[in-house]
Amino acid sequence: MKALIKILNELHPEVNFEAETALVDGGILDSLDIVTLITEINQEYDVSIPAQEITPENFNSVGAIMRLIKKIDEA
């Protein structure tokens, strides 16, 4: 989870990602971020997030993103 927060903090140093639960709904992540974010997660966690999993629900909080990474990793 630390690595994920590091990736996110490079995109938005001002956000407290551990507490934030409206990354999408609150407009924190935007279209400028998404490709970078997915590419870096794929590299860091050695996964390949499939396009159909890139949804608002899976990216609204660090917890949701971690659950997604775990799910893909275990599949």
Place this chain on the structure above:
Amino acid sequence: MLTNILQYLEATAARLPDKIAFSDGCDSLTFAELQKAAKSIGSRLAARGFRREPVMIMMDRHPNVLSAFFGVVYAGCFYVPVDTEMPELRLRTTFNSLAPRIIISDRSNYQKAARLGQAEVLLFDGMRGFPPDEKLLSQIRENQIDTDPIYIVFTSGSTGVPKGVAACHRSVIDYTESFCEALGLSEDCVFGNQTPLHFDAPLKEIMTTIKYGATTYLIPKKLFLFPVPLVEHLNEHKINTICWVVSALCTISALGALDIARPRYLKKIAFGSEVFPVKQFNIWRDALPDAEFYNLYGPTECTGMSCWYKVEGRVPEGGTIPIGRPFRNTRIMLIDENGKEAAPGEPGEIYIAGTCVTLGYYNNPGKTDEAFVQNPLNRSYREIVYKTGDIARLNERGELVFISRRDSQIKHMGHRIELGEIEAAADSHERVARSCCLYDSENKKIVMYYTGEAGQGELLAYLKDYLPRYMLPAVIKKLDSLPLTPNGKLDRQALKKLYKDSENEGTHKNLK
């Protein structure tokens, strides 16, 4: 004789009153509703005595914005749409250079609009029911000429102050006619608009829609984060034509969405503002082998797009997509460093001539005179052309190929940015001595180096108050001194090398 863009709207509203003109998927406006709302807004503005002056529009992305635009034109004024997400300090700079007497806002932007300065703020909701005053509107129309401005849109300025480009009926009509002809557009077009309404880019959809009676869906911004729902949205509304920035198309292809979701109705895909990475282009081409792909090129100063190129087949690895040829009634000249026409195949700066050349920068004669100049090849009569700062050459087939910029203007995520504007914002921090920006085009990152006492996080937070999101540096590095050339100028080449070296060492990520 076609002299006013409202003639498009009026002819279409009479022919197809109940067809949907603009929709965001939830709220829609038919052509009759659009015309009625526009006339109400025009009448309200005219009744208040506003004439031939800027009307600032501060509204979130919604079909109502189009009613406001055309309403302003009905009043014989010109609309100035601004980015409602812009930091207030930059918004104020824009406001000050415009000095408008009147702002139209929606409810969510009302407070922000009221804080800007000495201008009356009218709520859109309070205007759209105003009874249309046909007599007054026709009086205004009789006095309008086709060189009257329709809009002003703001573009990044190298000294830190955004420049407002003003365009008139004549150039917008010229652009609409030639653009529609080149791409073969018609009443059957269903557009999916991606570009923000505060730029000239959406003229492609807006003007085609009112000219032919086509339909435009304003795609919600948030959908551009989620490629599969985005493609599903295109299918749900049977969208067949898109004019998007390259980065929006790349989000879909790079994240693998085209493998699992196909835009079933898409027939025409126009893109521009940036170089399309060949690999991403070919993913699109393979997914939609029967669709038409168009590369567009053009500066805001020449109304919209000036050149087009239809891409046939795949693009070979390592190849580039030309920007092609000018639209009808537009002339492109390549001028070398001696002010002469560049020899065939040789690089030259793009100068653009024709009706498409806009009126210049509003309230800024100095900057206007620098860029809107007498045709260097014509000493015989007055012919104002636009000097783009873009360097291009002709290939063996006589097509234009973009090479580079002459200055430090960049294209980043579809936005045109002057690195100088970012530097000016940083330099205004009292504990920054001097700053310099680079663009890492490979990784699409804006990189800032600076000297001074300010911390990096502190500087970034400061910049956020001045600059829109897409202009913020992704990397900020503090140095003891900036490299200088023997003449004492900032040595950008040395900085580039420094950045490259640090990239290779993997030590560039200092925002942790």
